[in-house]
Amino acid sequence: xxxxxxxxxxxxxxxxxxxxxxxxxxxxxxxxxxxxxxxxxxxxxxxxxxxxxxxxxxxxxxxxxxxxxxxxxxxxxxxxxxxxxxxxxxxxxxxxxxxxxxxxxxxxxxxxxxxxxxxxxxxxxxxxxxxxxxxxxxxxxxxxxxxxxxxxxxxxxxxxxxxxxxxxxxxxxxxxxxxxxxxxxxxxxxx
Numbered sequence: 001x002x003x004x005x006x007x008x009x010x011x012x013x014x015x016x017x018x019x020x021x022x023x024x025x026x027x028x029x030x031x032x033x034x035x036x037x038x039x040x041x042x043x044x045x046x047x048x049x050x051x052x053x054x055x056x057x058x059x060x061x062x063x064x065x066x067x068x069x070x071x072x073x074x075x076x077x078x079x080x081x082x083x084x085x086x087x088x089x090x091x092x093x094x095x096x097x098x099x100x101x102x103x104x105x106x107x108x109x110x111x112x113x114x115x116x117x118x119x120x121x122x123x124x125x126x127x128x129x130x131x132x133x134x135x136x137x138x139x140x141x142x143x144x145x146x147x148x149x150x151x152x153x154x155x156x157x158x159x160x161x162x163x164x165x166x167x168x169x170x171x172x173x174x175x176x177x178x179x180x181x182x183x184x185x186x187x188x189x190x191x
Contacts, residue, residue: 043138043145047161047188056166056176058104065159066095066103074152077103091143093120104173107131115142126167136160136188164188 056062067075080089081096092113095103112118118130118141126132133140135155147154169176
């Protein structure tokens with residue numbers, strides 16, 4: 001496949017994501033009568049048995065999940081993109097490093113577009129971070145688990161644990177530098 005065809009296929013996938021996300025959001029809001037904001041997370045994947053990652057490079061680990069979480073070129077940025085400023089990103093969150101120098105600035109201490117009382121990433125507090133809730137729980141604090149409809153096979157428990165550990169370590173833009181974090185720390189929502 002030529003580079004131009006690959007770029008066109010990726011744009012088609014992103015447009016499909018945007019349409020599915022819009023329809024799903026409208027249907028969820030209409031059927032429920034109200035957004036799910038503030039609902040305690042439930043139906044969460046247990047990450048308790050996954051070894052704690054103590055050295056995590058944001059660009060190599062976390063941002064890679066955003067652009068290619070399944071090793072087949074599918075990532076969060078397929079839907080969470082502005083396509084170079086031509087569309088509104090799904091959920092108002094742009095995770096596409098092509099659109100913005102780093103999706104990092106769109107996450108840290110930034111209120112959710114759909115539920116401003118929730119914050120995407122609260123450094124040091126994954127349990128308060130909507131990003132972790134959205135990738136880890138069937139019913140997060142707002143709307144539905146991401147990737148929506150298990151797009152691309154979804155995130156593995158190891159990837160979910162990596163996001164948890166990165167946030168717990170302060171969500172740095174560089175590399176986490178946790179001198180000590182006990183393996184006895186409770187991780188995740190379902191224990």
